[in-house]
Amino acid sequence: MSNIGIYIHIPFCAGKCPYCDFYSLPLSADTADRYTDALCREIDSYAGKGIVCGTVYFGGGTPSLMGAPRIERILSHIKHSFTLTPDCEITLEANPCTVTPDIANGFAGAGINRISMGVQSGIDSELAALGRKHDSARAAQAVKYIRSAGIDNISLDLMIATPGQTPDSLRRSVDFLASLEPKHISSYLLKIEKGTRYADISETLCLPDEDMQSRLYLESAEHLERYGYKQYEISNFSLPGYESRHNLKYWNCEEYIGFGPSAHGYFEKRRYFYPRDLMQYIEAPQRQDDGEGGSREEYAMLRLRLTEGITDTLWRGRFGEPLPKEYIERAKKYQPHGLTECTDSSVKLTCEGFLVSNALISGILY
Numbered sequence: 064m065s066n067i068g069i070y071i072h073i074p075f076c077a078g079k080c081p082y083c084d085f086y087s088l089p090l091s092a093d094t095a096d097r098y099t100d101a102l103c104r105e106i107d108s109y110a111g112k113g114i115v116c117g118t119v120y121f122g123g124g125t126p127s128l129m130g131a132p133r134i135e136r137i138l139s140h141i142k143h144s145f146t147l148t149p150d151c152e153i154t155l156e157a158n159p160c161t162v163t164p165d166i167a168n169g170f171a172g173a174g175i176n177r178i179s180m181g182v183q184s185g186i187d188s189e190l191a192a193l194g195r196k197h198d199s200a201r202a203a204q205a206v207k208y209i210r211s212a213g214i215d216n217i218s219l220d221l222m223i224a225t226p227g228q229t230p231d232s233l234r235r236s237v238d239f240l241a242s243l244e245p246k247h248i249s250s251y252l253l254k255i256e257k258g259t260r261y262a263d264i265s266e267t268l269c270l271p272d273e274d275m276q277s278r279l280y281l282e283s284a285e286h287l288e289r290y291g292y293k294q295y296e297i298s299n300f301s302l303p304g305y306e307s308r309h310n311l312k313y314w315n316c317e318e319y320i321g322f323g324p325s326a327h328g329y330f331e332k333r334r335y336f337y338p339r340d341l342m343q344y345i346e347a348p349q350r351q352d353d354g355e356g357g358s359r360e361e362y363a364m365l366r367l368r369l370t371e372g373i374t375d376t377l378w379r380g381r382f383g384e385p386l387p388k389e390y391i392e393r394a395k396k397y398q399p400h401g402l403t404e405c406t407d408s409s410v411k412l413t414c415e416g417f418l419v420s421n422a423l424i425s426g427i428l429y
Contacts, residue, residue: 066117066148067330068312069141071102072323073126074341077160081194081260082222082253086325086339087124094341098323099133101345103140105322110144118152118309118319121175127157131169138174152308154179154218159197162205167212178209179218179249179307184225184232185239192226194260199239206243216305218247223283224276225253226268233279234286241290246305250283251298252276277418284414297368297417314369316362329356360428363390367424372404372411386410393427403427 075090076083119141121134134155141147154177155170162180170178182202184190190198197205202219209217219240223233240248253270255261261268271279284294292300296314299307312319321328324344327336334353337344359382366373378386386408394410397403402416402423416423 065318066115068118068120068309068317068319069116069145070309070319070321070326070328071119071121071126071137072321072326073121073123073129073156074098074324075128076123076125077128077158078194078196079260081264082256084256084259085124088341090128094345095129095133097345098341099129099136101348102137102322105348106137106140106144108144109320114145114320115148116141116145116151117148118312119147119154120309121155123156125158125161126155127161127166127170131166131173134170134175135173152177152216154307154309156181157205157209159202159205162208164208164211167208167214171212171214176214177216177218178214179220179247180205180209181220182240183220183222184228185236186228186232189225189228189232189236193222203243206245215246217243217245218249218301218307219243219245221248221250221283223250223252223279224271226270228271228279230279230282233283237283237286237290241287241292247299247301247307248287248292249299250287252280280418281414294414295370297420314365316357316365327353332357359387363428364424367410367412367427368420370411372409375408390427397423397426 072086074087075095076087077090079087119138126134138153153175155175157178157180159180159182180202183193183195185199187198206217221236221240255265284300287300288294291302293303294300295306296310299310301307318329318331320330321335321337324337324341325339327334332355334356335350336353337348337350343349362381363373366377373386373390375386378384391405391407391410394403395405397416398405402413402419404411404413410427412420412423
């Protein structure tokens with residue numbers, strides 16, 4: 064089969080951040096071992112199908128809490144059941160507090176070649192407000208440990224429009240992250256999600272208003288560009304050649320297989336997910352069908368998250384027909400406002416357009 068991605072959800076965290084709505088639970092060694100067993104059994108069910116895999120992504124939760132031996136075991140089953148490409152990108156998400164020299168060396172030895180770490184801010188007071196347990200010095204030390212272990216492909220997360228953040232403090236955070244010389248930076252706006260601690264206390268949070276959120280987003284993008292981090296997706300910037308190949312599979316509407324509770328997948332033209340229930344997954348994984356994937360509208364919606372947008376060449380290559388003219392004509396209505404850039408054969412959103420991407424994409428497609 065064609066080159067796909069694999070996503071492994073690791074649902075364990077040392078503690079719940081007040082803004083996080085991802086599925087996660089406290090870690091216990093016994094449960095982690097049983098979960099590893101369940102993942103390996105599920106992965107083994109794909110053996111012998113001749114599936115080629117170009118990316119593996121351990122997300123969470125906090126995958127680095129699992130320790131190198133469990134991650135190495137999971138990877139060994141992946142390598143047995145799938146054919147990994149020689150340049151397979153294998154990413155592990157990490158929390159700065161979990162990274163030590165031994166742990167970093169263990170993950171490198173297990174086969175991890177890319178680390179994505181949630182730094183979130185370079186300002187210690189903002190980190191405290193976000194409920195993070197690390198400070199900026201700990202984050203810098205973690206990057207040093209990872210690089211010393213031989214993993215140079217490092218991505219760092221930055222949160223925008225957090226409690227108390229100002230344009231000046233955001234610029235200082237960008238300066239701090241850039242000083243660590245990562246290959247990739249994910250820079251995303253804080254969203255208050257239902258069921259989180261932040262949702263419960265939202266009225267007491269000192270959050271920027273919509274105008275300030277827009278200003279912070281645009282200034283962060285501009286400042287990151289000054290350091291050579293080119294924006295390639297709404298929330299993602301990288302040095303040339305270091306875009307997240309796994310996440311590009313999502314935005315290019317390519318297939319990937321998801322494993323673990325709350326994980327989603329898109330395989331053999333069907334989308335699916337697993338319920339947010341760890342014990343059910345351990346005892347008997349129950350994959351839920353989520354409908355057909357890969358429609359024209361879905362592809363366009365996902366591609367418009369990328370700075371490249373949708374082009375006639377790519378559209379013809381995928382669907383064997385021209386890019387719909389109505390998409391171009393609708394998108395041109397937003398061009399005088401600086402929200403889109405259009406040619407006779409392409410449509411893309413500008414950085415300003417990304418701020419209202421949901422409304423724009425709906426207006427272009429429908």
